[in-house]
Amino acid sequence: MYPQNKQRQTANVTPAQLGIIVALVFIIGFVLGNQITNIQAQTNVTLPPEFQPLQEAYNTIQDQYIEDVAIDVLVDGAITGMVEALDDQFSAYMPPEIYQDFNISMSGDMEGIGATITTDDETGEMYIVDVLPNTPAEAAGVQPGDVFVAVNGESVEDWDQTQLVTNVRGPAGTVVNITFRRGDDLIELSITRDRFEIPNVEYEVLEDDIGYISMYDFSERSRAQLDEALNILDVNNLNGLIFDLRGNPGGLLTSAIEIGSAFIEEGPILYERFSDGSEITFSADGSYAGIEVPIVVLVNQGSASASELIAGALQDTGVATIIGDVTFGKGSVQTVLGLSNGGGLRITVARWLTPNRNSIDGKGVVPDIRVPIPEDFDYQRDGDIQLQAAVEFLSQTEAAID
Template sequence: MENGEAHGFYDGEFEPEDLKVFWEALGLLREHFYGELPPEEEITYAAIRGVLQTTGDQFTTFVNPEHAKMLEEDIQGEFEGIGATVRMNADNLLEIVAPIPNSPAEAAGLRPGDVVLAVDGQSIRGLTLMEAVALIRGPRGSSVTLTIQRDGGEPFDVTIVRDRIEIPTVEARLIESETHPPVGYVKLNEFNAKATDQLRAAIQDLRDQGAQGFIFDLRNNPGGLLSQAIRVSSQFLPEDSLVLIERGKFGEEEHRAVAGGIWVEGPLVVLVNNGSASASEIVAGALQDHQRAPLVGETTFGKGSVQAPYTLSDGSSLRVTIARWFTPNGRAIHGEGITPDIFVERTPEDESNQRDPQLDRALEELYHQLEQ
């Protein structure tokens, strides 16, 4: 499910009488509190967030209209900010997954694994992911100062001038060698609305240039639309191949590859790391289970739950976990991740020195396939 709208939804299980104590407490607060109460809207939003916290699920969330608009910008692939993929880490701190290429964040020297402690001097500890992102984003040309902690060291400040960020959904190039046939390198940065079309175009262009095999890079790809995960998987799998199993409150659903894949049989290697999450793990798991391509790199993030976004009447959004994802062989993704066939680490030192041992190993594997 990609999206939905709430139109006075009511299932009969919750009677108004069940909320009697809540309204009683709120009435007493309004009558007796010495001070200024927040606006009614903020009280309503706080109450919703409080209910969601009782679920214990960090992915079932409420976002206000402003933040809901930001999420829609992400799906469309454009926004104004510093240009970095972020997530909440295991310590519930905002962590840089990776700067977007050619972005202000990259120019400022932000690195994967950097932890953001404060924005313009304001601590962001305890904020939700979207609340923290809202502080970092802003109009093109304005500046923001981030307090960064790197590798557990002393915090330091980085001031970054925001810009209009157009997420490069796909990066591609031909890799030529004197001793091996030319191969294509294609990196997918996120599963937004443009993902499959741009991926197909990149692969076709590289095939026209003579590429005889492909490295498909899903590193630091945080995921995105489920529909795009199915369509992307379909580019490499035969029609009707099982891509994933979705198990939810109302049963089980299978998602299968559609016809028309652009590289269904040729040599293929997939790159993954700890920043590969959600839709990336769906694709990686499907290609691995079908023995379509070996995975090279590090174990993926392990985000295998499905959130249905419901647009509420004031433009805010409720994102509800409705199911869990499993690979075609029934392996759980959530909390487990996908283990690569060939484990190769890329250290911060490698990145600083522009070394990529994961890509090097993937090339070795791809050339081996071409020789067979």
């Protein structure tokens, strides 16, 4: 038997849509997969004269606009406009309330309903991609593919993702009323928000004594959770290990290095390359877990950034066999800087390369054994065909060794 809940039931998304997935525990305002550097942005830099029109526009709005507008609203709008001018889906401005929650999320704690969303490029509609297990969203019956129609009675038609996040998230114990469109039906759900730790690592022993570990994202706690799973599974007394990174959107670069170091004993895990051509090498940190059994890493289109970093490193070094579908293709690194207004600026600062200096940006990691999901795939009917392929591969590998 195969685990029935291991292949996350996600709605179909295109690579472009995956690029703007919001990890919504309804708390993270922007896609994961970044290097976090919470340092204060420079405040003592004199603006060049080209910024004079910005001051003029501000003065005109303050003096002549028919309605009163809060200064912080204008500031948020100006910063948002500058970042949008970069035309980079991975760079973003986070208003103070979103930035605060973003920092909390990186610790592995969440407060909200427990789902991930994205925006349809063609229709502009925002919909559920994934529902986290054991969360308010799951308990209320939210399903992948559900399209947001209204929140607390207010239409979301003209909202962006930040507005949606701001209105859906809230303190644990409070209720948010959401209207979804599911097919041709409107579904109204009252969801009680909660605070919870993301069930980041799940593990068990499958048939043929094959260990299974899935990881939802890369947070500060991920390495400790991985070590606990490996210890409880007693991995070296099994016939193989499956490391499931499907649907894992990424996370902290530091966490990815720690996870990579569990599998790679020494040598580079990735290279960071900056705009001036300079590079930084990130090598295994010496915390090798000593795994001696054959390893399979499962990936799919939802495996992005740090997940691709791990898959690419284990593929290049020959440590693991990659099975599944081509990954998302996010080969960039972002830094998050705190601003004096309490908000945060997230900008792309580098590209990363695998140990063999391959760039996966826009291309993804191509599995050693491709098991794409057919268009007519039915999970209830067909089961988890990618996990089945991994188990069969490891079983055959063990038989060949014997």
